Every structure is written in structure tokens, then in C-alpha cells.
Amino acid sequence: MLDRxxxxxxKWWKVEAQVIQMLTDGEVDFAVGPGxxxxxxxxxxxxxxxxxxxxxxxxxxxxxxxxAKNKKNAMEFIAWYAANPKRHAEFSRHIPYGPLNTKAFxxxxxxxxxxxxxxxxxxxxxxxxxxxxxxxxxxKMEERWNAWLLR
Amino acid sequence: MPxxxxxxxxxxxxxxxxxxxxxxxxxLVLPAGLFVGVLLFFPLLRIVSLSVWDPIFTLRHYGHAFQxxxxxxxxxxxxxxxxxxxxxxxxxGYPVAHLMAHARPAVANFLMTLVLVSFWTSLLVRxxxxxxxxxxxxxxxxxxxxxxLISEPLPLMYNLFGVLVGMVHVLLPFMILPLYSVMKGIDRxxxxxxxxxxxxxxxxxxxxxxxxxxxxxxxGCLLVFxxxxxxxxxxxxxxxxxxxxxGQLIELEVSQLLNWGYASALATIxxxxxxxxxxxxxxxxTLRLPSGxx
Amino acid sequence: xVGASVRVKGLTKRYGDVVAVECVSLSVERGAFVTLxxxxxxxxxxxxxxxxxxxxxxxxxxxIDDRLVTLDPxxxxxxxxxxxxxxxxPHMTAFDNVAFPLRMRKVPRREIAERVExxxxxxxxxGLGHRFxxxxxxxxxxxxxxxxxxVFNPRVLxxxxxxxxxxxxxxxxxxxxxxxxxxxxxxxxxxxxHDQEEALxxxxxIVVMRxxxxxxxxxxxxxxxEPRNNFVADxxxxxxxxxxxxxxxxxxxxxxxxxxxxxxxxAGEGGLDPGRPVTMIxxxxxxxxxxxxxxxxxxxxxxxxxVFVGxxxxxLLRLPSGxxxxxxxxxxSRTPDHAAGDRVLVRIDPEDIRVLPPLHSxxxxxx
Numbered sequence: 103m104l105d106r107x108x109x110x111x112x113k114w115w116k117v118e119a120q121v122i123q124m125l126t127d128g129e130v131d132f133a134v135g136p137g138x139x140x141x142x143x144x145x146x147x148x149x150x151x152x153x154x155x156x157x158x159x160x161x162x163x164x165x166x167x168x169x170a171k172n173k174k175n176a177m178e179f180i181a182w183y184a185a186n187p188k189r190h191a192e193f194s195r196h197i198p199y200g201p202l203n204t205k206a207f208x209x210x211x212x213x214x215x216x217x218x219x220x221x222x223x224x225x226x227x228x229x230x231x232x233x234x235x236x237x238x239x240x241x242k243m244e245e246r247w248n249a250w251l252l253r
Numbered sequence: 254m255p256x257x258x259x260x261x262x263x264x265x266x267x268x269x270x271x272x273x274x275x276x277x278x279x280x281l282v283l284p285a286g287l288f289v290g291v292l293l294f295f296p297l298l299r300i301v302s303l304s305v306w307d308p309i310f311t312l313r314h315y316g317h318a319f320q321x322x323x324x325x326x327x328x329x330x331x332x333x334x335x336x337x338x339x340x341x342x343x344x345x346g347y348p349v350a351h352l353m354a355h356a357r358p359a360v361a362n363f364l365m366t367l368v369l370v371s372f373w374t375s376l377l378v379r380x381x382x383x384x385x386x387x388x389x390x391x392x393x394x395x396x397x398x399x400x401x402l403i404s405e406p407l408p409l410m411y412n413l414f415g416v417l418v419g420m421v422h423v424l425l426p427f428m429i430l431p432l433y434s435v436m437k438g439i440d441r442x443x444x445x446x447x448x449x450x451x452x453x454x455x456x457x458x459x460x461x462x463x464x465x466x467x468x469x470x471x472x473g474c475l476l477v478f479x480x481x482x483x484x485x486x487x488x489x490x491x492x493x494x495x496x497x498x499x500g501q502l503i504e505l506e507v508s509q510l511l512n513w514g515y516a517s518a519l520a521t522i523x524x525x526x527x528x529x530x531x532x533x534x535x536x537x538x539t540l541r542l543p544s545g546x547x
Numbered sequence: 548x549v550g551a552s553v554r555v556k557g558l559t560k561r562y563g564d565v566v567a568v569e570c571v572s573l574s575v576e577r578g579a580f581v582t583l584x585x586x587x588x589x590x591x592x593x594x595x596x597x598x599x600x601x602x603x604x605x606x607x608x609x610x611i612d613d614r615l616v617t618l619d620p621x622x623x624x625x626x627x628x629x630x631x632x633x634x635x636x637p638h639m640t641a642f643d644n645v646a647f648p649l650r651m652r653k654v655p656r657r658e659i660a661e662r663v664e665x666x667x668x669x670x671x672x673x674g675l676g677h678r679f680x681x682x683x684x685x686x687x688x689x690x691x692x693x694x695x696x697x698v699f700n701p702r703v704l705x706x707x708x709x710x711x712x713x714x715x716x717x718x719x720x721x722x723x724x725x726x727x728x729x730x731x732x733x734x735x736x737x738x739x740x741h742d743q744e745e746a747l748x749x750x751x752x753i754v755v756m757r758x759x760x761x762x763x764x765x766x767x768x769x770x771x772x773e774p775r776n777n778f779v780a781d782x783x784x785x786x787x788x789x790x791x792x793x794x795x796x797x798x799x800x801x802x803x804x805x806x807x808x809x810x811x812x813x814a815g816e817g818g819l820d821p822g823r824p825v826t827m828i829x830x831x832x833x834x835x836x837x838x839x840x841x842x843x844x845x846x847x848x849x850x851x852x853x854v855f856v857g858x859x860x861x862x863l864l865r866l867p868s869g870x871x872x873x874x875x876x877x878x879x880s881r882t883p884d885h886a887a888g889d890r891v892l893v894r895i896d897p898e899d900i901r902v903l904p905p906l907h908s909x910x911x912x913x914x
Binding site: 113241248249 | 330390490507
Binding site: 445 | 599600601620621623624625626628630632634635640647648651652687695696699733810849
């Protein structure tokens with residue numbers, strides 16, 4: 103599949119801002135890109151639309167380094183934020199990133215839900231990225247990828 | 254004899270004065286020396302050591318590089334782009350430097366300002382400016398479409414052409430400045446003499462000016478080539494799929510893969526290859542210009 | 548060797564309002580050695596540059612060998628030029644420098660080697676062809692430059708202060724050598740210098756220039772002995788200038804009263820009326836000390852300064868009028884030994900006093 107489209111691809115982007123730029127400038131007609139930013143430019147009136155179909159979902163994690171000085175405060179913050187679906191919902195109103203706490207959707211309108219990648223309707227059409235596998239294979243895959251790109 | 258021993262003492266004193274003066278001159282370059290030592294030499298050593306200590310002495314990063322076809326591809330692209338950029342800068346820069354060297358001082362100063370204007374904005378801004386110009390719906394394509402010269406946008410960017418345009422633009426001053434300083438030192442009566450002796454303008458240039466400007470050509474080319482070889486932002490933004498240069502590969506290894514050892518090995522190899530090239534070029538240049546040339 | 552090699556008519560060069568050369572006309576005989584002499588800014592180098600084709604004249608015509616070349620580019624004029632700084636190509640050996648004009652003329656390789664060797668021999672530098680200019684002394688570089696311009700048998704040899712950078716000894720030696728070369732080759736030479744001594748030594752004819760104009764053209768002897776005006780008199784050699792008034796004009800001499808109220812006889816071509824103020828020009832070596840007023844033309848004076856120069860002694864004298872006069876006496880046993888403060892008598896033969904209209908009636912500096 104990739105082999106077939108390779109020669110038609112204008113740019114294999116690396117920086118997220120780049121792909122949005124290229125879409126809005128009309129540099130490309132079609133792109134794979136980050137949902138959050140897509141939502142934002144769409145809201146701002148850019149002539150783009152997008153769909154989560156076959157999207158890949160990446161999760162971010164809260165991490166406390168071992169031996170952190172403010173471990174207690176950090177734990178308290180996570181408990182305050184992560185355990186509270188209302189706050190998740192509020193967060194997603196400010197930046198269109200999907201909440202991982204599914205109860206958060208109870209506090210949202212349907213229109214709001216439709217924009218978010220982790221909303222049940224969107225989530226079932228997507229894959230989720232296997233961080234463990236990538237952790238093991240990143241170097242190898244990157245090399246394969248580069249070799250393929252340069253060919 | 255008392256006289257000769259006195260003069261021996263004087264001579265010794267004078268030698269002392271001379272030595273102190275020289276010591277003082279060395280003292281004055283100490284800050285610059287420290288600066289370079291700490292900020293350039295030390296990190297360089299660190300990179301080399303990173304490439305061979307992981308965590309014990311190993312050459313596997315180098316082995317990896319030399320077995321990886323990607324490495325050779327990227328090295329090839331790096332030299333191709335650097336060489337073409339150098340040629341582009343030379344072709345565009347030589348006439349500019351020539352004009353500047355022959356213009357009246359006021360005009361020369363004005364031109365010099367124009368050359369240096371590009372240093373006033375950041376590299377990133379300048380590269381983005383090119384994206385605005387070269388894009389599919391950029392200024393150039395829109396203009397050509399409007400005039401009717403083309404019916405479909407030309408691919409001016411995300412390919413080798415885009416990379417070269419951006420890099421030549423950024424590096425042109427590094428070609429012009431050494432060229433200009435050498436050309437300015439060429440005695441103008443030499444060109445008069447050549448014409449007087451029967452050489453027309455073209456042959457005077459070919460036989461006299463061109464060879465005398467050669468040190469500037471060498472210097473400018475070396476400078477541009479070496480800076481090009483380490484370039485990364487411009488090819489990343491303006492280049493296409495196959496235009497990956499060593500700087501991009503190193504950046505990838507560091508920022509995406511946290512592979513410091515391999516990245517350091519790549520950096521070291523690039524450094525050594527460029528250094529070898531530099532030495533080889535210098536050797537050729539000195540052979541071409543025997544002791545008679547200024 | 549007859550006919551004009553170079554003819555210049557009404558040659559003028561202006562840079563905006565600045566006049567560099569004003570209406571210079573000149574005819575140089577084939578085989579002559581002509582020197583353009585003048586102070587800096589006199590237009591001599593600009594004139595030469597126009598001859599060579601490096602400067603386009605504002606007006607005027609240049610003929611070389613009866614061919615109009617005013618608009619020809621330098622490389623088509625077939626003139627050899629020796630530059631002040633020699634202008635040797637630093638990246639070429641002496642051989643390649645000398646071969647350059649031949650290569651430009653597509654002379655066959657074998658002939659080039661032969662002619663370059665001969666050229667280097669001519670300037671007495673055989674066997675140094677492999678050296679680069681940097682490896683040659685100033686005098687040797689000068690010789691290479693000469694060989695380079697002579698090797699293609701130019702119609703005219705132009706030289707722009709070619710000896711200016713050499714020390715005095717070497718300069719004198721090169722002066723003679725260039726003269727010998729000129730005699731040997733019979734080539735027309737136009738030579739530019741600000742050094743009047745050099746001009747006197749080398750030239751068949753001297754063109755004295757000032758402010759872009761020609762002041763006088765003549766043989767070295769003529770411009771020295773019969774300067775047409777004060778400027779020429781003063782510029783060429785050292786000159787004493789005294790004021791006076793004509794009181795009697797005879798067939799070929801004048802009776803002039805100096806400001807010191809002493810009357811002297813002066814030789815002159817006539818044409819000046821009695822009562823007219825004049826300037827008297829006296830060469831320092833033409834005046835001499837006398838013991839008593841043995842005859843006419845003696846001026847009383849007081850010795851102010853004595854300078855020992857070597858082959859001669861230079862006396863600065865003060866006349867009663869306050870005017871200064873310089874005497875140069877050979878350093879021999881006949882010259883009396885005067886010291887500062889001595890009262891002396893100076894005699895000048897009438898034919899050694901040249902009478903000219905006074906300074907203010909001569910062309911002004913700023914026109």
C-alpha cells in the first residue's frame with residue numbers, strides 16, 4: 103500500500119505544525135495528521151475536514167520520576183485530576199484531546215463528543231498504538247522506515 | 254672586553270622584552286581560546302567518547318553505520334546536496350563579488366549591506382519565507398499560473414530543487430565574503446597590464462583575474478561545503494522524501510530514538526570525512542598556487 | 548626614423564567639473580624618447596592612460612603610426628606599457644609573464660620560447676625565467692616588466708614612473724639601461740615622471756605639464772636653460788627668482804634694476820619695454836663669488852647658511868633687498884671658503900640671467 107502511494111506523497115512530515123500548514127496552504131490535498139490540531143483549524147474556519155476512521159490513538163501518561171522531590175504533591179494532583187471525570191471533560195473543552203476516563207463523556211454534549219478521538223463512537227473505528235511493542239521495536243522500525251523512504 | 258659583555262647583557266634584556274611582549278599577545282587570546290575550548294573542543298571530545306563508550310569501549314556503533322545502507326544513502330545525499338549548494342553559491346556569488354570588488358566604495362558598501370541583510374533574520378524565518386514563495390500555491394506558482402506560462406503548479410519544493418534554493422540562499426554570503434576579500438586584494442593594474450599586452454576582457458579575466466581569485470574560490474567553497482554538510486533545518490523543511498542529510502539522521506537518532514551512541518558515531522564520521530576533504534582540498538589548492546601567488 | 552609615431556590633438560579629459568587634461572597636442576617622432584614631466588595632478592599620467600586606451604578622452608584625437616586609435620580598446624593598440632608597480636602577474640613565472648603577450652597573439656610555442664629567452668637576455672636576466680615575481684628583487688621585476696612589454700615589438704613603449712619604487716642607486720643604473728635599450732631598439736618611448744633629473748637624463752624631448760596643460764616642450768637643455776616661464780624654471784632644477792624693472796632695452800639685452808637697486812645686464816630676445824617690471828631667473832650653479840667688483844653684474848650679499856653636499860657646496864645668501872639667492876659652487880680649491888655672516892660679492896654673467904614677465908602675468912594655478 104505504502105509502496106503504491108509513495109511517489110505521490112509530497113512530504114513525509116515530521117513536525118505536527120507542518121502538516122496543518124501544508125493543508126491550509128493548499129500545498130497538499132489530503133493528509134494524515136494530528137486530530138487535536140485538525141479540530142482547532144477546522145473550528146477556526148479552515149477549509150479542511152477530517153475523520154477518525156483508521157486513526158491511531160496514542161495515550162499520554164502521567165509520570166513521576168523515581169525519587170522525585172514532590173512525589174506527594176504530584177500524587178495528589180493526579181488523584182485530584184485523573185480521578186475526576188468532570189475535570190477531564192472540562193480539559194477537553196479547552197483543547198480537543200480525548201479523555202481516557204470514559205465517564206467524562208457523561209458530562210459532554212453530543213457535538214462535543216463527536217470531536218474527540220476517545221469518544222466511544224470514534225474509538226471503535228481506530229487502532230490504539232501498542233507502546234510496549236514500539237518500545238521494543240522503535241529503533242528497528244525507524245531504520246526500516248528510513249531505508250524504505252530513501253529507496 | 255667590557256664592551257662586548259655589556260652588549261650581551263643588553264641583547265639578553267631585549268630578548269626578555271620581546272618574549273614578554275609575545276607572552277602578552279598570547280594572554281590576550283586566552284578568553285577566545287577558553288571559549289572555543291570549552292564550547293567547541295570539549296563537546297567534540299564528548300561526542301567522540303560517546304560514540305565508543307556504551308557503556309564500555311565498543312566499535313559497534315561504527316560497525317552498525319558501515320553496514321547500514323541508509324547510512325550510505327544519507328552520506329551520499331549529504332555530499333550531493335553540499336556539492337550542488339557549493340556550485341550554486343559559486344556561480345551566483347562570483348559575479349556579485351566581482352562587481353563589489355570593482356564598484357566605487359559607496360556602491361560596494363551598499364552591496365555589502367545587501368549581502369549581509371540575510372543575516373538579520375533567523376534561518377528558520379528565511380526558510381519559511383521560501384516555503385511561501387515556492388509552494389504549490391506559493392507566490393511563484395501563482396504568478397506563473399496567472400500569466401499563463403504554466404497550467405499546473407511546478408514542483409518547486411519538497412524536492413532537491415527546494416533544498417538547493419534554500420541552502421544556496423542561506424549560504425551565499427559565506428561564498429561572497431571570502432571571494433570579495435580576495436578579489437579586493439587583486440591589483441587592478443594587473444588587468445590593465447593584461448589588456449595592454451593584448452588580452453581582451455575575457456582573456457584578461459581567464460588568464461589573470463580568475464587564477465588570482467582562486468584562493469577566494471577555495472576559501473568560499475570550503476566554507477560553504479563544510480557548513481552545508483552539517484545542515485539540517487533547511488533540507489528538513491524544504492526537502493522531499495529522499496533528501497535526508499546526515500544532520501537529519503543524527504537529529505532523528507537523538508530526538509526520536511535517544512540513540513546517543515549511534516548519533517555520536519554518525520557525527521564523528523561526518524566530522525572526519527569533512528576534515529579529510531578539507532585537507533585534501535587544501536593540498537590541491539596549494540599545489541595549484543605556488544609560492545609566487547599572493 | 549622620420550615621421551610622427553604618435554600624434555595627439557586637442558586631447559582633453561574631464562571628470563565632471565574637474566579637468567584632468569586640457570587640450571593637449573603633441574607630436575612624437577618615430578624613435579624618440581619623450582618624457583611627460585610634471586608634479587602630481589599635472590595630467591601626465593592621465594595623458595598616458597589615454598594613449599594606452601585605459602581612459603577614454605572627453606575630446607581630442609590620438610593617432611599612432613598615422614592610424615586613428617582614439618576609440619580602440621587597449622588590447623588592439625599594440626602599445627607596450629610599463630607600470631609604476633610593474634604589474635607582473637604574481638601567479639606566473641618570469642617566463643610566463645614575458646610569454647603572455649606572445650600567447651595572446653597566438654605565436655607558435657617554439658617561437659615563444661625563443662623570443663622570451665631573447666627578451667630576458669635583452670634585460671640581462673637570462674636563466675631567471677623559472678622564478679616567480681616574488682622571488683625577484685625590485686630591479687629584476689622591473690626588468691621582467693620591460694622584457695614583457697618589449698617582447699612583442701610594440702609600436703610605442705609607454706612608461707609610467709617605472710623607476711619610482713627603486714632606490715636611488717638602482718634608479719640611476721636603470722635610467723641608463725633604459726636609455727641604452729632605447730638606443731639599441733630604436734623604439735618610440737613616452738615616459739612619465741615627476742622627477743626632473745630623470746627627465747633630463749633620459750629624454751630627447753621633455754613635455755612639461757601643469758594642471759592638465761602643456762607648459763613647455765623642448766629638449767632637456769632648452770627647458771633647463773630657456774624655461775618659458777617661472778613654473779618651468781622652478782620645477783626643473785633649482786632656481787633663484789629676483790624681481791626687477793627694465794630700465795633700458797637694447798638689441799639682445801636688457802639693463803635691469805633689481806630691488807636691491809643694483810643694475811645688471813641680462814640677455815634676452817627682446818620684446819619687453821623699459822619701465823616694465825620683470826622676473827629674473829638665475830640658476831644657482833651659474834652665479835659665482837668674486838673678490839671685488841671686477842666688472843658689471845655683481846650683487847653684494849651676506850652669507851646666511853653653508854651646506855656641504857659633497858661634490859658641491861650650497862650657499863644661501865641674503866641680498867640687501869631681503870631676497871634670498873642660492874649659489875652652488877663646485878667643491879674645488881678655487882671656491883673661496885665662506886662662512887655664515889661673511890659679506891660677499893656675487894657675479895652672474897648677463898647670458899645666465901633670464902628675464903621673464905613677472906609672476907602675476909603668468910597662467911594662474913587654478914584655471
